[in-house]
Amino acid sequence: MAMITRGPLVKKGAEAELRRGEWLGFDVIFKKRVRKEYRNAALDSYIRGTRTSLESRLLADARACMVPTPIVFFVDMEEFEIVMSYIPGEPLKKLIDSMDDAGMHLAFREIGISVGRLHHGGIVHGDLTTSNIISSGRRLYLIDFGLGEHTTSTEARGVDIHLMRRALESSHHSRSKSAYDSFVEGYRLEMGEAAADVLLRVEEIRRRGRYVEGGR
Numbered sequence: 001m002a003m004i005t006r007g008p009l010v011k012k013g014a015e016a017e018l019r020r021g022e023w024l025g026f027d028v029i030f031k032k033r034v035r036k037e038y039r040n041a042a043l044d045s046y047i048r049g050t051r052t053s054l055e056s057r058l059l060a061d062a063r064a065c066m067v068p069t070p071i072v073f074f075v076d077m078e079e080f081e082i083v084m085s086y087i088p089g090e091p092l093k094k095l096i097d098s099m100d101d102a103g104m105h106l107a108f109r110e111i112g113i114s115v116g117r118l119h120h121g122g123i124v125h126g127d128l129t130t131s132n133i134i135s136s137g138r139r140l141y142l143i144d145f146g147l148g149e150h151t152t153s154t155e156a157r158g159v160d161i162h163l164m165r166r167a168l169e170s171s172h173h174s175r176s177k178s179a180y181d182s183f184v185e186g187y188r189l190e191m192g193e194a195a196a197d198v199l200l201r202v203e204e205i206r207r208r209g210r211y212v213e214g215g216r
Contacts, residue, residue: 006030015051015146023073023083031055033080048080051146056082058123058145065121067114068141087143089136096130096172096179104175105182110140112186115160118142119198120191124149124156129167158201161187162209165202 006021010029019030033048056075059082063069070084092111096104111133118125125132126147134141149156164183168176188195 027086028083029086031082052080055145058148065117067117068139087134087136087141089134091131092133092135093130095135108179108182109186112183113190116187116190119157122150122152124151124160128160128164154197154201157198158205161202162205
């Protein structure tokens with residue numbers, strides 16, 4: 001019986017291909033960064049290697065901060081592939097419209113706490129949207145740290161939260177304010193006084209976007 005099996009393609013993104021399969025008895029996702037033909041081969045290998053290594057460290061460091069994420073089982077630096085636990089469930093994006101107000105408040109407060117833990121631990125997610133949060137059982141898992149980084153920059157933290165706010169407004173407009181308010185409640189709870197500067201930066205980033213969009 002094969003110890004490692006790869007199933008059909010689950011998702012093909014700009015940077016990586018995801019396949020579900022089995023690894024030493026575990027139900028897993030194989031995330032492999034694919035070759036970009038337009039890039040110099042040496043540069044391409046360097047970029048894929050750097051991003052693969054960084055994402056695996058970010059996932060492990062996020063779990064050390066008590067943030068639910070997939071477990072990294074193995075990193076193949078020759079194939080630029082991460083083998084991580086499969087998280088059964090649905091993206092939060094698909095569930096929001098069916099949530100009652102109390103459930104949504106608890107969910108986004110929990111997400112705010114998780115993001116606060118990331119930021120407190122010197123990590124930003126880089127692509128914080130409701131598509132990259134999986135509801136599984138009673139927990140909300142953050143996935144896809146491919147654009148994340150280790151930083152304590154107020155700007156980077158502000159961009160993280162701005163991305164979440166923008167995702168809510170574009171995909172869940174009617175509930176975006178209450179969801180964001182609940183997120184901020186959890187974020188403040190975890191970050192304490194340090195939250196104030198980050199949330200001020202979120203407003204600055206928002207104003208910059210409006211300025212650019214308005215062409216002024």
